[in-house]
Each structure stands twice: as C-alpha cells, then as structure tokens.
Amino acid sequence: MLVDNSVHGDSRVQKQAASAAAVGWDVILLGKYSGKGEDNWKLGDAEVRLINMRAKLSVKPRDLRNAPLRRPLAYSSERVADFRVQLVKAWRADLRVRGDELKVADGRSKLGTQAAKTWLAVPKLASKATSRWVSLRRRETKRLGRIRRTRSAPLDKLTTEFWLKTMGNRAWRRLDPGVWDFELSYGPVIDELKPDIIHANDFRMLGVGSRAALRARGAGRPVKLVWDAHEFLPGVRSWANKRKLPAMVAYEREHAKYADAVMTVSGGLADLLQKSHKLAERPAVVLNAPDAAATHRETDEQVPDIRELCGIDSDDVPLLVYSGLAAAQRGLGIMVEGLPEIPKAHVVFVCGDPEAPYVQGLLRRAEELGVQERVHAVPYVPHWQVVPFLSGANVGVIPIHHWPNHEIALITKFFEYSHARLPLVVSDVKTMAEVASETGQGEVFKAENVADYVRAVKAVLADPQKYSAVYDTEGLLEEWTWEAQAKVLDEVYTRLLQGGGR
Known part of the structure; x- marks a missing residue:
C-alpha cells in the first residue's frame, strides 16, 4: 500500500x-x-x-541560472541577491564608522582630517549608488522568483503548451x-x-x-x-x-x-x-x-473534551465546529464573519496546525470584530477519537466554496459530524447539499453569503433536536461506517487475486 x-x-x-x-x-x-x-x-x-x-x-537546474530574456537585471537566485544586499550594508556600515572615527580622531591636523573626510565622500557616494543598484537587481530577482514559482508568464504558457502538444x-x-x-x-x-x-x-x-x-x-x-x-x-x-x-x-x-x-x-x-x-x-x-469499531473500542486513552479545550464551562453555550483542513477555499472565514450576529455562540476550528498563518489570520479577524473570546483553534485528535471528540459541539459546519472537487463527494467531515449526531450547516455544494436536504439532518446556505449562513445557523440552534433526530433512521449511520466500506475493499482485493480485473 x-x-x-x-x-x-x-x-x-x-x-x-x-x-x-x-x-x-x-x-x-x-x-x-x-x-x-x-x-x-x-x-x-x-x-x-x-x-x-x-x-x-x-528544483530544476535552469531555475538556478540567470534569466537574461525574462529579467536581465536579476541575480541568478534570491540567495545571491540577499548576499549582495548584506554585503553593501556591511560596506556602508563600515564607512559610517570610519566617518565617526574621523570626528573623534586625536593627533590629526585639521587639514589632514578635512582631506580624509573629503576622500571618504567618494566611497560613500559609490556605496549609495551601489546600494540602489543592488536593491533594483534584488527586486528584479524577486519578480523572477515569483514568475518561476507560478509559471504563469506568457513564455511559460507558450512552453507548457509546446510540451503538451x-x-x-x-x-x-x-x-x-x-x-x-x-x-x-x-x-x-x-x-x-x-x-x-x-x-x-x-x-x-x-x-x-x-x-x-x-x-x-x-x-x-x-x-x-x-x-x-x-x-x-x-x-x-x-x-x-x-x-x-x-x-x-x-x-x-x-x-x-x-x-x-x-x-x-x-x-x-x-x-x-x-x-x-x-x-x-x-x-x-x-x-x-468513520471506523465505528475503533470509535467505540475500550481504551485507557481519554478522549479530550472539546468544550473544555475552548474554555466553555456551560452546556447552554452553543458551539459551532469545523474539523479538517484549514484553507481559504474551505470557507472558514464565514464562521468568524457571522459570529457577531449569533449571540453567545462559540466557534472552534479543529485543524492540523492551529499556529498556521491562515488560522492565525482568522483569529486576528475575530479580534477585529470583537469576538476573539468566542473563537478557538485546537489540534487534531487520532482518527478513532474524532467522533466522540466532535460530539461535544452543537453544530457541525461545512462552509466550503464551489470548487469542482467540492461538488461531487460527501467529504470525511460530513460522516464524522453525522456519527457525532450533530445537526449540520452546509454550503450549497451539490452532493452534500442534496443529501443534507433529503435526510433533513441540516440546513443549507448559499456559499460565501454571510447573511444566509447566519440564517442557517440560527434555524438549527432554534430546534437542534429536529435535525439530530434524523440519525435515528434505521440503517442510515450503519451505511456510513468504515466497516461497510472495508467489505468493498476486501472484495476488490479478493477478486483481483482470483483472476478478476484487467
């Protein structure tokens, strides 16, 4: 595997x-x-x-060479550019010290001191000009670096098409x-x-x-x-x-x-x-x-309390959870933007790295909106703890944007929220919106629309039992278990070794 x-x-x-x-x-x-x-x-x-x-x-060898046609003034790499900048800074720092040394020099005639200062003006002018030249080349090098990283320049598009053809x-x-x-x-x-x-x-x-x-x-x-x-x-x-x-x-x-x-x-x-x-x-x-057997297995390892991690000491405080990859296309920002309109509610992001720049940006935005005390970020737990961990929340949120891959699948957190028996609030991406509407386990809102998101959350919080009762439907959660999926995996393997497949 x-x-x-x-x-x-x-x-x-x-x-x-x-x-x-x-x-x-x-x-x-x-x-x-x-x-x-x-x-x-x-x-x-x-x-x-x-x-x-x-x-x-x-790293391609040509990315380490000069690019005379793209950026003729760029250095061969950003490392070289940084080296040149520091070298010029050191030169100018040395010249400043030499000037200060002349000001406090003892035992030198006034004429000699003046001559030395006059002579020192030449390298000072040269260092200033060099500094500007190096800064220009450094800017060109950074532009070249961005072009190389994105491969979006007209020349890149042309060569990409050439190789594909x-x-x-x-x-x-x-x-x-x-x-x-x-x-x-x-x-x-x-x-x-x-x-x-x-x-x-x-x-x-x-x-x-x-x-x-x-x-x-x-x-x-x-x-x-x-x-x-x-x-x-x-x-x-x-x-x-x-x-x-x-x-x-x-x-x-x-x-x-x-x-x-x-x-x-x-x-x-x-x-x-x-x-x-x-x-x-x-x-x-x-x-x-989710793996139902692993979720309910007996273990000495205690499942963390999600509400305790967020500092919430009352069951009456609504907790909205997002669990999974933290990225802009996942739409997490709407959970912060809508929070001022949802009194008392808290938001928690369960993510791989709570210190990641994107997550920290969400926390800064919460501070700007005055809701920083109600927004939290906590790390992942092992996969067999996810369901009981999430069950301490009140609503599972999936606010993802309209991207092709988001439209066609029931993603992992959909099943995890379901087994945690959480009412859902999902954006109107095709497959998840259809299933949530058909089962009645949640509310659907228009992706990236804060007002509609707030409406959906308030509807769920007004009658959470209406949505969570859906999970009592016979066979619903049993179908959404890894045990059922593992049978398919075993059947594929068995068929191949018995001579099936290509």
Missing part, C-alpha cells in the same frame, strides 16, 4: 491498512518520512514504513520532473518487497505503483495494481505553479491504463473517472466513513 504523505494525518489510508490486515491480508504501508516521529510502526496488524525521500529533482501524456517529464523523486525513492523498496497487490493511493502513487507493476511483470511475476483516486485531478485549483496541474493530469492519464482495479471516494467521482479515463468498469466506491 502506497501513499505520498507521512500517514499520520491520513485517516483513510490508516483505516485501509488496519482493516485489510484485520481480515488476513499481509499489509505493508509505505509513506514518506517527514522527519517527525517514528519511521516504522504498526497499525493493528499492518506494518507502516516511512521512506526518507530526498526531493532532488523538484509535442509529448502528450509524457509531457510531465518536462513540466514537473520532481515527481521522479517519488519513483526513485519508493521504487527500489517496492521491488524488494515483491508484493502480489500494489494499492496506490492518489495520482502520485499511481505512477509509482504502475512502474513497479510493470517491472514485476517484466520479470515474470504477476502483480495486480489497485488505484485509489481521492479526487478529480482536473478540478484541483490549489497549486500556485500553473505548470503542475497540466503536468499531473498528463501523469495520471499516462498511468491510469495500468490499473487492474480502480476505487474512489464517491459515486460522482467514480462516474467522472470512468468517463475521463475510458475505464472498462465503474470504479468501486469506498467512502471515507
């Missing part, structure tokens, strides 16, 4: 590995070592190994060769393990898994490849580098044909994948639902 992260924060991959091992599969999960924590451990009966990957190809799906080799670092790090480990099934999570590992499968098949050893697609790659918008998306779309297209079976996170995404990659069969749907 392959994943392009450190495993720690990836609940889907953790549940996959543990549940597959629990029913008898010999599972080794390979992830990327981040330099934090252990590099080997166990998830139930599954073994986790983290690979120390060195990103040596993510001339190389087709192979163009990623030119546009984003950094993905080779995964191949060169993971590949030898996979070859040594000689697996029967390679389960590749998401697009980067699809290429790594495909190549490992081809090497094994070339050596006469049958290997089956499962591709687990977590998102619709053409719908991703979060990369600043404008070359990365077309590069990775090409990378995915090149390797998708080698998958013996495909699974994904939602029915909508399954349909998109089948159409875009011309798959012979619709991908199996494995929802990223």
Whole structure:
C-alpha cells in the first residue's frame, strides 16, 4: 500500500491498512518520512514504513541560472541577491564608522582630517549608488522568483503548451520532473518487497505503483495494481505553479491504463473517472466513513473534551465546529464573519496546525470584530477519537466554496459530524447539499453569503433536536461506517487475486 504523505494525518489510508490486515491480508504501508516521529510502526496488524525521500529533482537546474530574456537585471537566485544586499550594508556600515572615527580622531591636523573626510565622500557616494543598484537587481530577482514559482508568464504558457502538444501524456517529464523523486525513492523498496497487490493511493502513487507493476511483470511475476483516486485531478485549483496541474493530469492519464482495479471516494467521482479515463468498469466506491469499531473500542486513552479545550464551562453555550483542513477555499472565514450576529455562540476550528498563518489570520479577524473570546483553534485528535471528540459541539459546519472537487463527494467531515449526531450547516455544494436536504439532518446556505449562513445557523440552534433526530433512521449511520466500506475493499482485493480485473 502506497501513499505520498507521512500517514499520520491520513485517516483513510490508516483505516485501509488496519482493516485489510484485520481480515488476513499481509499489509505493508509505505509513506514518506517527514522527519517527525517514528519511521516504522504498526497499525493493528499492518506494518507502516516511512521512506526518507530526498526531493532532488523538484528544483530544476535552469531555475538556478540567470534569466537574461525574462529579467536581465536579476541575480541568478534570491540567495545571491540577499548576499549582495548584506554585503553593501556591511560596506556602508563600515564607512559610517570610519566617518565617526574621523570626528573623534586625536593627533590629526585639521587639514589632514578635512582631506580624509573629503576622500571618504567618494566611497560613500559609490556605496549609495551601489546600494540602489543592488536593491533594483534584488527586486528584479524577486519578480523572477515569483514568475518561476507560478509559471504563469506568457513564455511559460507558450512552453507548457509546446510540451503538451509535442509529448502528450509524457509531457510531465518536462513540466514537473520532481515527481521522479517519488519513483526513485519508493521504487527500489517496492521491488524488494515483491508484493502480489500494489494499492496506490492518489495520482502520485499511481505512477509509482504502475512502474513497479510493470517491472514485476517484466520479470515474470504477476502483480495486480489497485488505484485509489481521492479526487478529480482536473478540478484541483490549489497549486500556485500553473505548470503542475497540466503536468499531473498528463501523469495520471499516462498511468491510469495500468490499473487492474480502480476505487474512489464517491459515486460522482467514480462516474467522472470512468468517463475521463475510458475505464472498462465503474470504479468501486469506498467512502471515507468513520471506523465505528475503533470509535467505540475500550481504551485507557481519554478522549479530550472539546468544550473544555475552548474554555466553555456551560452546556447552554452553543458551539459551532469545523474539523479538517484549514484553507481559504474551505470557507472558514464565514464562521468568524457571522459570529457577531449569533449571540453567545462559540466557534472552534479543529485543524492540523492551529499556529498556521491562515488560522492565525482568522483569529486576528475575530479580534477585529470583537469576538476573539468566542473563537478557538485546537489540534487534531487520532482518527478513532474524532467522533466522540466532535460530539461535544452543537453544530457541525461545512462552509466550503464551489470548487469542482467540492461538488461531487460527501467529504470525511460530513460522516464524522453525522456519527457525532450533530445537526449540520452546509454550503450549497451539490452532493452534500442534496443529501443534507433529503435526510433533513441540516440546513443549507448559499456559499460565501454571510447573511444566509447566519440564517442557517440560527434555524438549527432554534430546534437542534429536529435535525439530530434524523440519525435515528434505521440503517442510515450503519451505511456510513468504515466497516461497510472495508467489505468493498476486501472484495476488490479478493477478486483481483482470483483472476478478476484487467
């Protein structure tokens, strides 16, 4: 099983590995070592190994050279520019001290002192001119750096199109060769393990898994490849580098044909994948639902109290929770902007890093609005604690914006809120809005509309039992459990080893 992260924060991959091992599969999960924590451990009966990957190809040699056509005055790199700036500052600081030394000099004639001051004026003028010249070149270097990071200049767009036209799906080799670092790090480990099934999570590992499968098949050893697609790659918008998306779309297209079976996170995404990659069969749907058995297991480890972490000592205080990735496209700002209109309510963001700049920006905005005492940020808890942890809140909020990948799936927090029996307030992204409206478990508001968000929250807080009673519907929550999804995963594996698939 392959994943392009450190495993720690990836609940889907953790549940996959543990549940597959629990029913008898010999599972080794390979992830990327981040330099934090252990590099080997166990998830139930599954073994986790983290690979120390060195990103040596993510910086292209040409990015370290001058760019005479783009920015003729730029230095070769920002590091060189910073060095030059500091060098000139040191020169000017030295000249100031030499001037002060002349002012307090003893034993020197007035004529000699004046001559020295006059002579010192020459390098002072030179240093001032040099400082301006270096500052100009530094600004040009920073502009060049931004162009290189975003690859959005007309010349970049032209060359991107050129490589896509001339190389087709192979163009990623030119546009984003950094993905080779995964191949060169993971590949030898996979070859040594000689697996029967390679389960590749998401697009980067699809290429790594495909190549490992081809090497094994070339050596006469049958290997089956499962591709687990977590998102619709053409719908991703979060990369600043404008070359990365077309590069990775090409990378995915090149390797998708080698998958013996495909699974994904939602029915909508399954349909998109089948159409875009011309798959012979619709991908199996494995929802990223909570692990009910793990959630209710007996353990000495106490689940933190979310209200206590927020300093709320009364059950009468409404607590609105958002749990998950903290980013602008997730729409968290609306929860702060609407808070002045929702008296007594508190907001808590459960996120990977409460000290991250975006989260701190939300807290600063709360201070500007005078509601800083009612906005909190707390870190993640282990995935088996998420549901009981969230159950201490009153409302689960999903305020995400209209992005292609947001429209097509019931995301993880939707299921987590549901198992925590929280009334929902969700933006009008297609799939989640439809389900929340059909089940009656929450209110839908127009994305990015503060007034409509406030209306939805007030409606839920006015009669929370109306919404949470939906969870008593027979079979609803049972369908949204990892136990149900793990059966699909096991069926896919079994079918492949019995001769099914491509």
